Amino acid sequence: MLVNKDRFKVDDTLSEYPKEVKFKYNWRKYQQRVLDNLENHLKDGHLHIIAPPGSGKTVLGLEVAVRLNKPTLILTPTIAIRNQWIQRFCELFLQTDQIPDWISKDIRKPKFMTVVTYQGLHAACNDLKIEEEDLEEEDEVEESAKSKHTNANLEKIVSGLNAQKIKTIVVDEAHHLKNEWWQTLTKVKEKINPVIVGLTATPPYDVSPIEWQRYIELNGLVDMEISVPELVIEGDLCPHQDYVYFTMPTEKEHQDITNFRDNIEMLFQEIKNDETVIQAIETHPIWKNPEEQLDWIYSNFSYYSSSLIFLKANHREIPETHLEVIGDKKIIIPVLDYEWTEKLLEFYLFSGNEHFKEYEEHRKTLENRLRRYGAIERKQIDFLYSKKVTGFLASSISKLNGIKEIVDFEYNQLGKDLRMVILSDFIRKEYFVSSSENNLELNRLGVIPIFEKLRRENTANKKIGVLTGSLIIIPNSAYNDFETRAAKCGITKINSSIVPFDSDYVLINQTEQLTHNIVHIVTQIFQSGGIEVLIGTKSLLGEGWDAPAINSLILASFVGSFVLSNQMRGRAIRTQNGNSNKTGNIWHLVTIDETSPTGGDDFDLLKRRFKSFVGVSFHEQPGIENGIGRLNLGENIREKEEAEKKNIEMFKYAGDRENLKELWEKALETGVTLVEELKIPFREEKEYKALKSMYLNKTLANLLATLGSGLASFGLEMIQEFLKVARRIRSMRDLYFFLTFFGIVGVLFFGRQTLKALRLYFKYRDISKDIKKIGEALLDSLIKARIIQTNYSALEVITSVDDWGGVYCHLEGGTTFEKSTFINSLKEIIGNVENPRYIIVRKNRFMFFKEQRDYHSVPEVIGRNKKLAEHFKTQWKAFVDNCDLIFTRTIEGRKLLLQSRIKSLAAQFDEKAQRINKWK
Structure with a gap:
């Protein structure tokens, strides 16, 4: 029950x-x-907690x-x-x-408790006239911090904070900051020397060690990290699932x-044969x-390559x-x-100014054409x-039909127990008429068009609201x-009216009295079932809002940051008392682009x-x-047809909520912690185990297994045929004819993939057999570089293979950042060679006569230092095999780097290594 504010009115x-301040729940x-x-956590003056959206970080921070x-x-x-x-x-x-x-x-x-945005702090310390109330989205704000500032007003702000004796600073999602905001915050921290309480759902594990160190210096070492599965086990988050509806x-x-x-x-066809561009490239010194x-070519090889391909x-x-x-x-x-x-056009229009000056007019005309066509x-x-195509897809009107289909489906499943929230980016008030x-034709996506679509076709009399x-x-x-x-909130006068075009709905007009309570009141009505489907904007309901009764959420569009989308999901996955x-x-809505090979930007x-x-997961083994x-x-x-088939499949899964709980129960039994690992996929239609038990992964072993199986099968058939015709072989000439004929058939039988397997086998050594050894060499080098500081005895490189042939590797033990850095570095090693300072040239002989070579990047965190790179080479030789270390910032080095990009084994395969999180 809410109490009067005078109880807490102090000077x-x-x-x-x-003393009366106390958290009201358990x-x-x-x-x-x-x-x-x-x-214990506060001994270093910091408390650093990592937990997912919906886990209650805010109230924990307040209690601390x-x-x-x-x-x-x-x-x-x-x-x-x-x-x-x-x-x-x-x-x-309170x-x-x-x-x-x-x-x-x-x-x-400032007062005893001061709550502001990072942007507000930065603006005040630089005496900028940026009103916090104008800044609703972090993405919009970032543009305002581009120019350099000197924190000229910082002393005055600090003086005000010191006057209030501020000694606790709570930082929420602190890594979402521009460099200048970091600098401002760090200086304030240094001058006040407070206890820091750091809370985040999305720690920046993928940043450089320097950035991570900056993050840790502010927040302190991680005191506790808790994952979604752990919170489901503890009963803080409910079983949940993401579904995709295609339109x-x-x-x-x-x-x-x-x-x-x-x-x-x-x-494209015009540019392809543009005589002016041809002339410009032909007169360039690189041609x-x-x-x-x-030196220029090896530093700008993509421009050089595009020029040769164009000519x-x-x-x-x-x-x-x-x-x-x-x-x-x-x-x-x-x-x-x-x-x-x-x-080619990037080179011609933007990067080759020195040599293309005489073509300035043509370049400008071409650039303008590209802009008009939406290609720049x-x-x-x-x-x-x-952006134009992305806009068509993101705000496609077809999503209105998708939303109605999902709402009707969920209502048929749950009836009066449905508590659905639909989040959109825009209100679109122009669709509300007097x-x-x-x-009005509903030809834009937004809160009111969604409301209208559902209201007009509300045959089941669902209770719909807008907030x-x-x-x-x-x-x-x-x-x-x-x-x-x-x-009950002390509001006696409500300014309201019947919606002019539908007497079943009431329009509530905002008043000064209502402003602070309206969201709370409507939320309570929603919780109790007075509203079953609530439509709102992400800015109001996406973050600063909580309604544990939500059991279905539709994210109608994707505009906004990754952090925001995860926070919006957090609304629907919290448990509900009772x-x-x-x-x-x-539910995630996606509009398919049939003209795109990947299905489109959405x-x-x-x-x-x-x-x-x-x-x-929906795998056979969850x-x-x-x-x-x-x-x-x-x-x-x-x-x-594919999209419709998947929609039916999604509805089938979504309708079986009992099965969803069972899936979570079974899946939780398979592990004890969420592990970040590197996955090297194996791309096959058929199940991996059914193909061949000898497969190890999608590298040479797989290709060779296919080849060996084919040879065995073909060889058996060849022997059978040979026995049939043996009686007709009268001479060596007949025998040669027979072998030649079946040899040609064999080449045709095996086809292109088999020839590729043979070529790769003779050219390279298998990555997969060495993945653990490469991981060991990497681990030793990261310890040497003091990037990993956990004792070696507490660490272990773990590898495994799944039922589909995917190879997994992760680091057991160590901090979360150390594990993440290990995965990042391993991905650099076995991925495509980009532009590293050093490369490892791996060498081995096949059957003592054919030298095999493959090329691997030395990870950036190691390659930045020559001694560390040489240590990595030593460890590679000790754990993996013979190799050379090449510095790529010389002419010869760049030439070899170029060759490595073309010839590396990783470049031979379609699927790339992926970072994944898995419960193990």
Whole structure:
């Protein structure tokens, strides 16, 4: 029950939290563990907690601040999250609906508790006139911090904080900062010397060691990291699953996308034969005198390659001098495609100013044409990706039908128990009319168009509501409940009216009295069932909002940061007191682009986002992992039939919530912790085990297994045929004829893949057999570099193979950052060679006569130092095999680097190594 704010009305000289401040609920298990060991955690002056969205980090941070019992500064990445901290504190600790006088949102006027954004702190320390209230999204804010500032007003801000005796600073998601914000925050910390409470759901494990060190210096070493599966085990998060619903663009959207593709193809064909570009490239020194331009060529090889490919496409003979520069006289020059044309144009338009000055007018004209066609964005040329096409897909009207299908499906499953939230980017108020009928065509995606789509086709009488910062609609049936709850908050007058085009709904107008309570009141109505489907904006409901009753969530669009999308998911996966059977369905809408080989930008974006979503898989043996692969969607979905088939499959899974709980129970039994590992995939239609038991992974062993199996099968058939015709062999000539005939049939039988297997086998050594050995050499080198500081005896390189032939490798023991750095470095070693300072040339002899070579990057964290690189070479020789270490920043080194890019074993295979998180 909320109490009167006067109970906590104190003057500005407050030096400790009022004794009545107390968290109103019981603590979760992990929270209690942190609090029980708080004294030990704080010995270094820091508390650093990593936990997923929905785990209760905010209330834990507030409790720690209360227990430290000193004036507090809380820093957040956005306004919505800032407001969430204040709202949670008032509701859950003060049990009041009003903000006390001793809480401030203004860093220039600090009080006992001051809650501001990082941007607000930076702006104040530099005396910038940036109003925090204007900054709603962290992505929008970042642009405002581009210019350099000197923190000229920092002393004044620090003086104000010191006057309030601020000794606790809580930093929420602190790594989402620009460099200048880091600098400001670090200086404030140095001058105040506070206790730091660091909380995050997304630690920056993929940054450089220097950036990680900066992050650790602010937050302190990680005191506790808890994962989604652990919280499900503890009963803090409910069993949940992500589902994908595919839609196809409308006819107009499809036509617009097709027009874009057609225009780009027409432009490509014109550029392909552009005589001016041909002349410009032919007069460039890299074409005329490549031997004199070696340093430039090896430093800009993609530009050089695109020039050769372009000229070859225009029937120019490539002189042998160029093949010598490449280092492979037998190389086949690729066909000119979009990607190579993009590189060529980048060279011609933006990077070759010195030599292309006389073509300035042509370059400008061509650049303008590319811009008109939507093929240039910030000097990045892309013929496949376009903001225009991305916009068509992200905001496709077809998603309105998808949303209705999902809502109807979920309502059929749960009926009156449905508590669904639909989040969109925009309100689109223009679709709310004041006339008695609303027959506007719904041709844009947003909160009101979604409301209208569901309202107009609401045959089941679902209770639908809208909650945004400026527009609130509730069912008429819930209005009495609204009045009752408002009265409890001391609100006696409500400015409301019937929705002009539908008497079943009421429009609530914002008043000064309602402003602070409206979200809370509507949320309570939703929780109790007065609203079953609530539609809102991500800025209001995505972050600073909590409604444990949610059991279905639709993310209608993807605009915004990765962090935000994960936080939005967190709304639906929290457990609900008194509802032990709760499960959460999270729906992602994707519009397919049939003209894209990958299914389009919408699908590609979802694949990237799923890397940060951990959940249960739909594999035959359920497991818990991240990535889109756990949903068994297939690589690329392009056809309407495929999309519809997957939608039916998704509904089948989503309708069986009991099975979802069982999947989680089975999957949780398979492990004890979430492990980050490197996966080298094996791409096969059939199940790996059914293919051959001798397979080890998708490298040479697989190819050779296929080859050996084929040879055995073909050999058996050959013997059988030989026995049949043996009686007809009268001479050596007949025997030669027989062998020649079956030899030709054999080549045809094995085909291209077998020949590739043979060629690769004779050329390279198997990576997979050595993956553990490579991991051991890497581990020793990372310890030598003091990047990994855990004792060697507590560490182990673990490798395994799954049922589909994928090879996995991870580091057991050590800190999370050390494990992540190990995975990053291993990925560099076995991935495609890019542009490392050093490369390892691996050498081995096959059957004592054929030397095999392969090329591997020396990881950046080791290659930055010559002594460390040489130590890595020594460890490679000790653990793996003979090798050479090549420094690539010389002419000869660059030439070898070029060869390694072309010839490395990793480049021979389609699928790349992937970083994954898996419950083991």
